[in-house]
Amino acid sequence: MTAKPSVGTLAAPLVEALIRDAATLRLGVEKTASGATIVDGGIAVRGGLEAGRRITEICLGGLGFANFVADARFPGWTTGIQITTNDPVTACLGSQYAGWSLSEGDFFALGSGPARALWAKEDLFGELDYKDQAETAALVLETDKRPPDSLISFIAKECGLSEDKLTLILTPTTSLAGSVQVVGRVLEVALHKAHALHFPLDRIVDGTGLAPVPPPAADFLGGMGRTNDAVLYGGEIALYVEGPEDEAEQLANGLPSSTSRDHGRPFGEIFAGYNYDFYACDAGLFSPAKVRVTALSTGKTFTAGDYEPALVQKSFSGA
Template identity: 40%
Template structure:
């Protein structure tokens, strides 16, 4: 089977081949820890940018997706959008991109995404569902954090992935950064696959997927940035899926099915005492979804775009 870590490593190699030029080309910084691990700072102590955001998103998806950014408008306001497609949606999104690994070592905490999860099997039930397990020499992980990891963090990751620390490559970006905004909007297909799995649909029957989503402006506060980036997905993220057999449970795939729908996510989160578990789980879904059934040729459309809430969240209303 294809190795998502080896595919992602080929993307990392492209950066390293730039040697010192990556600082100008990607606006990132690469450093080697004392244990040999490679840390790629995409926004903690550097500005990052769209080029680094595209790379970060592709690495998160195990090299199984094409990603780009472009300019579009929402109510005549120019905004940057991300667009992506994959012919391996379940593995790319749930097997790699899903933030399914909580990295906690001492006082360091980050949510881990990327193909290293397929080595560590985090969480195991995801890989049982996908019937997939990677076996690679390298572990490639992406961390959403405003701090860079140290040797102890990398040693934990290496142990869980059964690789040497010098074979661990870590990309790091805070939520409130350009790369943070790009990579979260780049989760639009993942959000659809996650919702499908929650509804009980066999995601392995999803044959291909395309998605587009506005990229939130960078807000200085990480909590407000988290709200705005989520609103990009919940209120204006679009997905087109091709599946091998439609099931009625997919009728509830869009975010508007939630009782919490209709307000900026930051307000919803605040009213829930900053507890994700108090939020209606139906909210964590794309805004607008079209699904074509390969067996029947019929396409069903669910949800809607909501520019008003999006622009309110971006403070552009």
């Protein structure tokens, strides 16, 4: 495997700080009988925006920064989360992407974060030529339930670690922390779509992203709708790529969510139209609203897509 940064090693101090500051961040922390650490980001505790920001940086494998910024693009919703990373492929696809599907009994969750790179059984890791060798693992689960102990043991075993080296961070989409960490994937979804468009990942040098932070919803479907709408209709990214100028332009034109047949309605309506089958939705929809791609060979920037303020307002206000 090509020598690359260890997302697990880089994220470990961020995980330690999250646990150390749990009381201030309104997080719950427990140890299982086998020694695994469970961090509750909003199930039995309140959690908060700052917790979500920190969890986003853990998901990025310590290779990126998440910051709250003033965002004047959408009247009434003036807080945005900005993502920056100088290694977007490893940070977003090698760590942040929610690519580990975990289920047992009535429990199901998608796992993201640095532990994925220890497991490294997704086909994507073969393409990235990457497998982590960290001594600890952190996995973020989008869930409102505590995973069963047997599944926790399975995760640790799949990562090749004892359970006392594993931390699971649970983030319900209806929580403040959960909302932030989902919207904090605005750059990651662009990387994932670039991969689907067969743009060479090794030519993506740098990246930034911005999306408005929605209010949390009262239920899972509402939360899924608002967080997706924040990215699909309010998200903006910039990529800096190597290679021919015309290929940078082609990438820009192919990336925005507006290229999808499903674009133009609140995600909650789209999801309901597919009988709540996430995988029936057009995969091309999951991308930011507006993109800029700069060809480093010439310095020319190509812009495509645009925001949909009315849809953001409708989604966030519950109208």
